[in-house]
Amino acid sequence: MTSACKMLEGAFAALRQEFQCTPSADARTVLVSTGRFYADGDAVEVLVRFSEDGTRAAVSDGGLTRVRRDMFTAGEMSRGAAALWRDVIADFGVTEIDDRIYVRGTAASVAQMIAQIADTSLTLDSVKLLIEQERVTFATKLERWLRQEANVEVADNKVVPNRYGEPQLVTAIVGGSNRLVAVQGAGGHSASAVRSSAEHAHWVFSGLGDDWPIQNRLVVLERVDSRRHETVTSLVSRLKEVAYVASFERQISLRRFLVESPPVDRDLVTVPFGQAFLES
């Protein structure tokens, strides 16, 4: 046992070398590398600031944990992720203020404080994995794409009256160049789920009256299985009876339909609208 410990002496020396101090632009604050690394291989570094008399110290992440979260994830945290974030902060006994996490104490306890903030930062960093894996519904994904990438105007209202005088909820109502388009997404984990959603879209649009002519209706399929050509053609043919049909995988066609005059063919899935595609 002793000899095994002796064999590790060099390793311990190497680990100790990973703790380093770098001066910062502010004379009383230093940057400390903690010997810890995030999953992506970037070092966990913390800021240490001593009081003027040198008796007290505060250690913080300087907001880097929060910035990493913004850098690697798209969008806001869900309630679950936000709760986990708060719980980690509470469990590690640190405080969050102005986007930075910190702990403070006497100068004698600075080693524990550095470890405490470094460990908290590492644990908080894993919250981004939860954010990435949360299931975002296709309706949310489609609406986000319309607002953020297609840059089209999306109305806050998602309800249109159908020809029976009932309110009908759709995924989004988009203001195009010269017309409003009611958009209904059809998505799901499996081909059968997409089909069920598409059947619902057919039901939604078949209930609309002349206020919403065909060129003002669009069904967006989340994905199309190109290996099942006949099934896709059949599905699109049925949907074409009540609306234009596009695929979320063909985003140029999709966007062009929203901002330009609609083409003659209502099938934007198998017939490209300003978009060439290479079949695999």
Place this chain on the structure above:
Amino acid sequence: MTGGERNVWSGCGVNCPTWRYLWLLWVRFSPLDSVAAFAASQEGARMDLAIRSAIQDGIGNLEVAEPIKWHRRGQVVSANVALRNTLGCRLSLVIRVPVPCPFQAVILVRDHGTHPNNAVRLCVRGRHVNRRSDRRHWLPGTHLHIWTPEYGDSHAVDPRPPWPPDGWHEDADSATETEILALVRTFCQMLHIAFDPATMWVAPDLKPQPIVLPDGDEIP
């Protein structure tokens, strides 16, 4: 994700030299509208791969489209500006400067596509270990993260020319606003991003702002 992306190229990763060469030839000799059409027509992951390869290879007429606006989170000032491009996707240039240590800036191109990711990321004088790939480390040292299907953006390499900027000191422990501008210019040149500092550059506020608590303790 990784397995699926590799399969669409018939078992060969996107970095496979043959496919990469064919892809570059195709891109170079095709009208740019076709590049956009090609990129956008591919299924999810394949589209992302094509776009990231184009960004990394400096294809796509990337251009800083608006003046840089800085905002502060804690002790970090960041900017996120749109990149106009012919790839048909939403890209942005992100600059991140930790105020206490402005000599450790991070500059990256973010792809906000179906699978948002950082296509290329330059970490100036940063500490990094390629834990999942070749175990190379920079402790500290300037390195360039290149997104790959296998490792995401956790794999880094040495920065490529025109790095480093003129008069570069790798071991400097300070950086002025002018030096940060030089970093941004060099990064843009590296990826053929059009950037006109005269109209687009605004200097960041690099004054450290510790928080003073009511009892006098200061949080860095």
